[in-house]
Amino acid sequence: MAGHKQDHDFYIPNSSIWPPVTCLGAGLFMFGMVSLLKFSSFAGKSLIVLGLLVLVFGMVQWFRVLIAESRARGFVNPPRVLDLANRYGMVFFIVSELMFFAGFFAAYFYIYGFNLEWPPSNIETLAAHLPAINTLILLTSGVTITWSHHALIKGNRAEARKFMFATWLLGVVFLLFQAYEYAHAAFSIDSGAYGSTFYMLTGFHGFHVFVGTVMLMVAHARLNRGDFTKENHFYFEAAAWYWHFVDVVWVGLFLFVYIIPS
Template sequence: MAQTQGAYYVPHGSHWPIVGSIGLFSTVIGAANLINGGHGLTAAPLMYLGLAIIVFMMFGWFGTVIRESLSGIYNNQVDVSFRMGMMWFIFSEVMFFAAFFGALFYARMYSVPWVGGEGHGGLTNYYLWQGYTPSWPTNGPGDIGGSFETIPAWHLPLINTLLLLSSGVTITFAHHALRAGHRRALLVWLAATIGFGVTFLYFQATEYMEAYQHLNLTLGSGIYGSTFFMLTGFHGMHVTLGAIMLTVMWFRCAKGHFTRENHFGFEAVAWYWHFVDVVWLGLFVFVYVL
């Protein structure tokens, strides 16, 4: 399908959106039933089936886009559309994490002090939770989940911070190598970035096991436990997705899919990875240190 430079590429009809919708719907319904104690085909099997459909959809849809790109049917205007789409996607991710950071801020700066007697003449504390002294971290006046210990900021979290900061440097070096046409350096720096990301995930898994097995810090440990695992858990999920995308980019780079001038697929993943780095810096400061 030849395209002139001034014409805009109109994609053909695709079945992948409906496949993805079915996968997402199945995953959400199965996960909701599983969390609420459901059993049978509406719980775990449905969730795993939905996840499998999503993975199948991603391989198929992304493969289609890659083949279309390599065939040369995209023009500069399509490239602009891809860039704008990625920008809006990252913006939506910023808002996603902003909501959880906002919940952490509200709980820590407003809800906990109010329950402890600040504001409103101390009525909340007097009538509901007499004797509760507000502090952070806390599992609330109800001692939800029992006593717990926190993860020390200057051990595994600090190591993970150094890993992600280093990965931000290596992905930048890889980008410069791509623009300079140095494929060997590109593959080495990109592999180093993937290695840093995988090591980060290993240490985060180790941290979670330590929290559950020895510190009694769980998702059910009151407001601190819920905000801690929601923020760090979703970030870990984003690191996992980023590492998968980087791995795909490595294979595409090895096959010579990108040129010095045309490599937005690589740039998009690099943008995403830098976003993951920045979010972790906020997590390290506001969740672990303060």
Template sequence: MSQAEGSYYIPHDSRWPVFGIPGMTLLAAGFSVYLNGGDWGVPMMVLGAVITVIMTVMWFRDVVNESVSGKYNAQVDISFRQGMAWFIFSEVMFFGAFFGALFYARVFSIPWLGGGDPATSQYLWDSVVLSWPTAGPGMLDLDYQAMGAWALPTINTLILLTSGVTLTWAHHAIKENHRQKVIIGLALTVALGLLFSSIQAYEYVYAWEDLNLRMDTGIYGSLFYMLTGFHGVHVIVGALTLFVILIRVIKGHFTADDHFGFEAAAWYWHFVDVVWLGLFVFVYLI
């Protein structure tokens, strides 16, 4: 039986944050140690990832059980929507910081250091002329090639845009109670997301081995991998989230009037699509 009209469900105290904090701390610390060549980096990352995954699965299980048991009402639904909106806003700020670093490097730092401002450059890197993409004035002897927009990034762009279409189709289907269409649309979206990640992994191998484009290839290499890498992580998280939603649709957890879990995952996926368009234009195309 659902909550009475006008009441509000207060979730019980959860023990999962106690496990999540050390898990994510170990994951982040292990990654830092790995980047700095430490032997304990990978074991710390694996341990942190295992703890974080277990915490996430168990916490989501509790929320799903509360939802299907009818404990949430319209007021709780509004809170969920507000929370998801603020979460996506925080993600906008997260990527905005990296896009800001890219903008600053291309528009300000490179011209200042590369002869655009003689009053400055003559005291730092005299007679050095730079243009984007560049590793920076101190790494002009690096033998590497920039990653162009063709062909892998263009193919991935088409794949991700197509996944947005299949997800929108599934969204319209769930509003019309066409469960089979929802399942097909979600399955296609998850498959396209995994295909995107696979092609990006191949792109990284190609860039690392054939183009000699690495994370330590100056400002261009670090920004390339930070921007595309964090986006790739978001694609994987989004695909896993949509897979969970797909399982819930198969189990009949959603109706035409009650499916915010689906909508939240769809918001996240469309956000990932928009971020990729920005990456494609500013990292690969121009």
């Protein structure tokens, strides 16, 4: 928009190849899934790997462009409308994720109420120690991320980095514990409705913890690069919101899947 003075604060990006590249990745992934499930396992796996590579590559490039644009603005406070757009966008994204889990929780409650005994007597349920520790881990990580955020606001970057590191480390530990639990469970995803709902809920939650952990790692890397300022650190906040969302879903899971039925 050279030579033309803009009389509004909206940011209009140039054409970009990265959205269609990520579409291609998602499309290849889906065709790979079809092949894996019904036709050739080898072709399916190859297509899935290729699709994921293209998808992740496209997303990384897309986000690199976003970060570069943010850096190009020079970490001044962005215009209010831009900042608001990002915030609204992230909030509504989390709303959609919440509704995704709501669907699975609804299925869980329906099946819970529908079955005469829950958990079914032939299921050897998991002890609640590990999930209790995991609850503590996630709740602690909610504290550490807030600590990191406040440190950043106060301008204490070293402390912000330290607590950000602690947060994603807790995320990793959570995932390891969950993997351990999966490996030692006496039932699997095809052990009737109990196994189905258990693995579907905890599995999708675990995937979201993984995504949140990656977001936090990126936030850590950006902190190291000196990307955020005291007032302007939207990405940090978005990652934190997402992390709290993952946390809240886990508390629901812990209560309704582990504690109340047993």
